Amino acid sequence: MTGSPDRGGGAGKVSSVVGTPDNTAVRTALWRALHTQVDEPPYVLEDALGARLAQDGDGWRERPDVAPAVSRGQRATVVGRARLTEDLLAQAASRGVDQYVILGAGLDTYAQRHPDAGSAMTVFEIDQPETQGWKRSRLIELGYGIPEWLRLVPVDFEANDDWWERLQAAGFDASRPAVVSWLGVTMYLTEEATAATLKQVASLPVGSSLILTFFRHLEDLLPEDVQIRRASREGARRAGTPFIGFYTPDQITELVRQAGFADAEYVSAAGLADRYFADRTDGLRPYSGEEVLIAGV
Secondary structure, three states: OOOOOOOOOOOOOOOOOOOOOOHHHHHHHHHHHHHHHHOOOOOOOOOOHHHHHHOOOOHHHHOOOOOOOOOHHHHHHHHHHHHHHHHHHHHHHHOOOOEEEEEOOOOOOHHHHOHHHHHOOEEEEEEOHHHHHHHHHHHHHOOOOOOOOEEEEEOOHHHOOOHHHHHHHOOOOOOOOOEEEEOOOHHHOOHHHHHHHHHHHHOOOOOOEEEEEEEOOHHHOOHHHHHHHHHHHHHHHHOOOOOOOEOOHHHHHHHHHHHOOOEEEEEOHHHHHHHHOOOOOOOOOOOOOEEEEEEEO
């Protein structure tokens, strides 16, 4: 279980950092950064740091998977789901929730973009050890450091590490409510693995919430998005991390309810567009292949 399971990609030349993060983590960070460079305002999410964290050089926009025209729909999905997550987190924080868990964190930059969050929030980022180690070194190299309220939690999912135990060892209090984000992961997992994680998160106290994304079946996509899915599916297959988890909204909602959540809100790609992309002059809209579910305990 990781939010960035495609291994083998690089992040450009990083002189003092050993190893590389995985390719999906880099690509997602670059898409977030690209939004404010090529799309029209108002910006759904401003994350210039993503590019600095992921790359040393300036040639990253020439990557085939980042090119503005090619990445348009997926870029919109990435910034839209991040904005929705951070809005959900802000609402929870206003109710006193003070723990935020990012499952499959990749190169997430919430903590760096919100340096004052530590006064009221502890952020736990979970991902594979190689990506976590690289990110730790890179943040230090860029001068951000690792504040006490940001806990980088390396979990070797491939070795069947228990992420729940690792999380609590890092200071997470399972007796208090939390917000958990789980974006860009379920398509790589069996239904059984997804259900197991859902049940673990549903064991948190009332007041906790989970936001996750899921892939729709190919036949449910808008015609203009089918080729995007086919291309990304082939890339995932070549990387050895094929897409295996697909759901209808009813199926993922039922899985969440069976896990023990009290309520579930489905946010379609069109619904995400209505929230954050309405009346745009550039026509930017989220890709129809990946949608959102928000569940409450």
